[in-house]
Amino acid sequence: MEKQFNPFSLNDKNIVISGAASGIGRQCAITCSKMGAKLILLDLNEAGLKETLQLVENGSEHFSAVINLTDYNKVEEIISFAVEKMGRISGLLNCAGISTTLPLKNAKPETLDKFFQINVYTAYFLTQTVCKMGNFSKEGGSIVFFSSAAGQYGESGKSIYGMTKGALYSCAKSLACELSRKNIRVNSISPGVIVTPINQNLPHIADPELRKQTEALHLLGLGNPEDIANACVYLLSDASRWVTGSNLVVDGGYTTR
Amino acid sequence: MEQKFFDLLKEAIEIEDHDVNMEDQFREYPEWSSLAYLSIIAMLDEEYDVQIEEAEFKKLRTVGDLYNAIQK
Ligand SMILES: NC(=O)c1ccc[n+]([C@@H]2O[C@H](COP(=O)([O-])OP(=O)(O)OC[C@H]3O[C@@H](n4cnc5c(N)ncnc54)[C@H](O)[C@@H]3O)[C@@H](O)[C@H]2O)c1
Numbered sequence: 001m002e003k004q005f006n007p008f009s010l011n012d013k014n015i016v017i018s019g020a021a022s023g024i025g026r027q028c029a030i031t032c033s034k035m036g037a038k039l040i041l042l043d044l045n046e047a048g049l050k051e052t053l054q055l056v057e058n059g060s061e062h063f064s065a066v067i068n069l070t071d072y073n074k075v076e077e078i079i080s081f082a083v084e085k086m087g088r089i090s091g092l093l094n095c096a097g098i099s100t101t102l103p104l105k106n107a108k109p110e111t112l113d114k115f116f117q118i119n120v121y122t123a124y125f126l127t128q129t130v131c132k133m134g135n136f137s138k139e140g141g142s143i144v145f146f147s148s149a150a151g152q153y154g155e156s157g158k159s160i161y162g163m164t165k166g167a168l169y170s171c172a173k174s175l176a177c178e179l180s181r182k183n184i185r186v187n188s189i190s191p192g193v194i195v196t197p198i199n200q201n202l203p204h205i206a207d208p209e210l211r212k213q214t215e216a217l218h219l220l221g222l223g224n225p226e227d228i229a230n231a232c233v234y235l236l237s238d239a240s241r242w243v244t245g246s247n248l249v250v251d252g253g254y255t256t257r
Numbered sequence: 258m259e260q261k262f263f264d265l266l267k268e269a270i271e272i273e274d275h276d277v278n279m280e281d282q283f284r285e286y287p288e289w290s291s292l293a294y295l296s297i298i299a300m301l302d303e304e305y306d307v308q309i310e311e312a313e314f315k316k317l318r319t320v321g322d323l324y325n326a327i328q329k
Binding site: 133134138178181 | 267
């Protein structure tokens, strides 16, 4: 029988996912495994990572490492080790990140340092390592940065988070230019609000009144991690082979009005 | 010393599939690009503490020319 037509297949692709122990990253791991990918899962949350490994398909085929992504030397070690074990990398989802709702008057330089370190630097340097000679597939592949609706649209208290997400949006554009030579596509994705551990204690979700307002801003209601994972499958797969430097908005209509 | 220089050069230009030799015209490598030029400048500076102006760099043709530049 002829193989079923599936432009979204991730068969034979090694995909790195940071932030895979929770929320959207975990769902991306589950969905990508169902699409045939072999995974390299990174997160600092050991228990969460273990749980993810139990939820993905063919759990024993994948590689995972507990790591703080700000430990750049260790990132290099782990990626080299994973490539040696599994072969070269075809895709990267830079999903790890943190959030906050913080008014201007409460921000300190250290706050910005922390947010830029974790949201911007770790994604940038993980990308650098994955693209290092010998690590990325010679056929090319796809890299996704996790921006956010907050990276291009304003919300009170979201200046710091929004700045980091805006940085990732622009990062994808220039890296798309730089890496096209190697047939590596670079895009960003901008999710609207999806309830996960990143925001469940922040006012716009934790306060019932504010949550109602947040929901109302999304024409299709709040999203699920699956909504983002499915979009990532598209960006990682050959179905998007002509897509680079773009920002995929997946936000239930939040930024339409 | 020579081998280390070749390795660093290969990394800077991102040459994976072939060797480099002293007589090679490095701009003719298929991997050559304007970014490779910037990577070489950075590599020479970081690894050998050698700074080369653009005008001067233009005069360098071969891998051997680059190698001579770090002997100074
Ligand atoms: N949930 C949303 O509404 C939403 C909206 C837009 C964008 N995003 C973005 O999507 C991404 C995933 O968010 P989520 O909702 O799944 O959050 P989450 O909190 O559920 O997951 C984030 C994961 O990143 C990991 N992480 C954080 N810092 C790390 C570090 N230094 N080293 C290693 N791992 C680290 C955490 O341990 C966690 O497992 C984030 O980049 C977030 O900014 C989320």
